[in-house]
Amino acid sequence: MPNGVIAHEPSGMFDEAKLLADAKAWPGLDGMDLVPDVTRGQSMEWADKRWAWGEGYATLVKPEFHVVAIDYGLKTNILRCLANAGCRVTVLPATAKAADILARKPDGIFLSNGPGDPAATGTYAVPEIKALIASGTPVFGICLGHQMLGLALGAKTHKMHQGHHGANHPVKDHTTGKVEVVSMNHGFAIDTTTLPANVEETHVSLFDGSNCGIRLKGKPVFSVQHHPEASPGPEDSHYLFSRFAEFMRATKAR
Amino acid sequence: MAALTKPAPAPWSEAIESARLVLADGTVITGYGLGATGAAVGEVCFNTAMTGYQEILTDPSYAGQIITFTFPHIGNVGTNADDTEISNAAMRSGVRGVVLRADITEPSNYRAVEHLDAWLKSAASLASQASTHAR
Numbered sequence: 001m002p003n004g005v006i007a008h009e010p011s012g013m014f015d016e017a018k019l020l021a022d023a024k025a026w027p028g029l030d031g032m033d034l035v036p037d038v039t040r041g042q043s044m045e046w047a048d049k050r051w052a053w054g055e056g057y058a059t060l061v062k063p064e065f066h067v068v069a070i071d072y073g074l075k076t077n078i079l080r081c082l083a084n085a086g087c088r089v090t091v092l093p094a095t096a097k098a099a100d101i102l103a104r105k106p107d108g109i110f111l112s113n114g115p116g117d118p119a120a121t122g123t124y125a126v127p128e129i130k131a132l133i134a135s136g137t138p139v140f141g142i143c144l145g146h147q148m149l150g151l152a153l154g155a156k157t158h159k160m161h162q163g164h165h166g167a168n169h170p171v172k173d174h175t176t177g178k179v180e181v182v183s184m185n186h187g188f189a190i191d192t193t194t195l196p197a198n199v200e201e202t203h204v205s206l207f208d209g210s211n212c213g214i215r216l217k218g219k220p221v222f223s224v225q226h227h228p229e230a231s232p233g234p235e236d237s238h239y240l241f242s243r244f245a246e247f248m249r250a251t252k253a254r
Numbered sequence: 255m256a257a258l259t260k261p262a263p264a265p266w267s268e269a270i271e272s273a274r275l276v277l278a279d280g281t282v283i284t285g286y287g288l289g290a291t292g293a294a295v296g297e298v299c300f301n302t303a304m305t306g307y308q309e310i311l312t313d314p315s316y317a318g319q320i321i322t323f324t325f326p327h328i329g330n331v332g333t334n335a336d337d338t339e340i341s342n343a344a345m346r347s348g349v350r351g352v353v354l355r356a357d358i359t360e361p362s363n364y365r366a367v368e369h370l371d372a373w374l375k376s377a378a379s380l381a382s383q384a385s386t387h388a389r
Contacts, residue, residue, distance in 0.1 A: 001297050001298055001299050001300075002277045002278055002279060002281075002297070002298050003277070003278045003295070003296070003297050003298070004275055004276055004277040004278060004295070004296070004297075004298045004320060005274075005275070005276045005293055005294065005295045006273070006274075006275050006293065006294055006296075006320050006350070006351035006352075006353070007273065007274045007275075007276070007292070007293035007294075008272060008273045008287030008288070008289065008290065008291045008292065008293075009272055009273075009287070009291060009292075010270065010272050010287065010291060011270070011272070012270040012271050012272045014274050016274065016276060016282055019274060019276040019293065020276050020278075020280060020282075022293070022295050023276050023277060023278040023295060024278045026278070026295045026296070028297060029297050029318055029319075032318060034317040034318045036346075037317050037318075037345070037346045037347045037348075038314035038317050038342065038345050038346070038347070038348060039342065040341075040342040040344065040345075041344060044341075051336070057336075071341070071342060073313075073314030073315055073317065074314070074341045074342070075309075075313055075314070075315075075339040075341065076338070076339050076340070076341040077309075077339060079341060091341070113313075113314075113315050114314060114315055114317075115314060115315050115316065115317035115318055115319075115348075116317065116318060143315060144315065162299075162300075163299060165299055165300055165301040165302065165303075165321075166301060166302035166303055167301075167302070167303035167304070167305070167306065168302070168303075183303070183306075185301070185310075185313065185315055185316070186315075187297070187299065187319075230306070230309075231306065231309050231337070231339070232305050232306045232309065233306075
């Protein structure tokens with residue numbers, strides 16, 4: 001997609017040469033780490049559920065799980081969907097260290113969505129994600145979290161021609177054979193051809209065949225490119241939060 | 255011969271073309287500004303969703319991007335506090351700009367608290383900058 005400058009000046013007087021120079025000078029998203037612009041500086045606790053008619057945003061009373069979510073640009077509705085799945089959530093900054101996360105003894109770890117190039121943010125996030133995977137704790141990632149989980153597992157990411165940005169994209173879940181209609185928003189993707197042998201592709205876009213989900217074989221570690229939490233929908237992919245809960249339940253029972 | 259006088263103002267007013275979208279390849283698209291004033295640089299992307307514009311505009315994943323809505327009617331149910339997706343109130347910068355097709359109508363929804371144009375102007379509701387709509 002092209003880079004550009006958008007300008008609003010009530011007088012209608014513009015220095016278009018300057019605007020063009022600024023557009024040309026901007027380096028573009030490839031290689032850009034934008035997570036520091038959006039991540040939090042302090043931790044936050046969360047237990048509010050999705051909005052329901054007659055209840056509004058009810059608070060989760062008896063949490064079954066404790067999840068640590070790493071905020072790379074976290075959307076609020078993801079937190080609500082996690083609460084609906086029985087999780088109380090501790091949200092930590094993008095720079096959180098694996099040792100600090102694991103010291104909180106979470107039942108699961110969530111890697112959030114976020115902006116920019118996963119390889120750029122991955123320079124500091126991926127080593128921590130590798131340590132989190134090695135701990136055996138269930139891990140679930142969405143969007144940027146999905147891409148960086150892929151990097152941590154040994155795959156590569158690339159910038160897409162136009163990316164996917166919409167709310168009616170068909171995605172197939174290979175594990176069930178079902179097709180779900182999903183909300184999408186990404187300009188980078190995991191290159192399927194670089195997936196190592198111990199990682200399976202679980203979801204694929206039916207628009208262009210690009211990767212939409214991965215799982216570390218035999219482990220409770222998985223992620224999706226699309227947005228199961230999307231508000232105002234579609235809600236076809238809410239089962240992914242249940243899948244995360246099932247992984248946490250199974251791991252706790254061991 | 256009558257003295258030259260300043261012509262009477264027209265009984266209508268022409269809207270000033272108060273916005274530009276300048277692409278790196280030199281393309282200049284003229285439009286009418288809305289939301290905040292100023293200039294912002296980013297990748298011009300698109301979103302084809304017909305609903306959920308407030309959630310899209312407050313999704314931190316759009317940092318560094320200018321969103322073009324392909325659906326023409328954006329803003330017709332206004333904005334509210336509940337639909338903001340930003341989970342970090344101290345966030346520095348999300349979406350850089352917005353491109354719309356049609357004039358924003360008066361909000362028509364029981365949940366509407368604010369007009370989209372007013373909401374785009376307020377930095378508190380969005381760490382966004384310039385917006386425009388092209389015609």
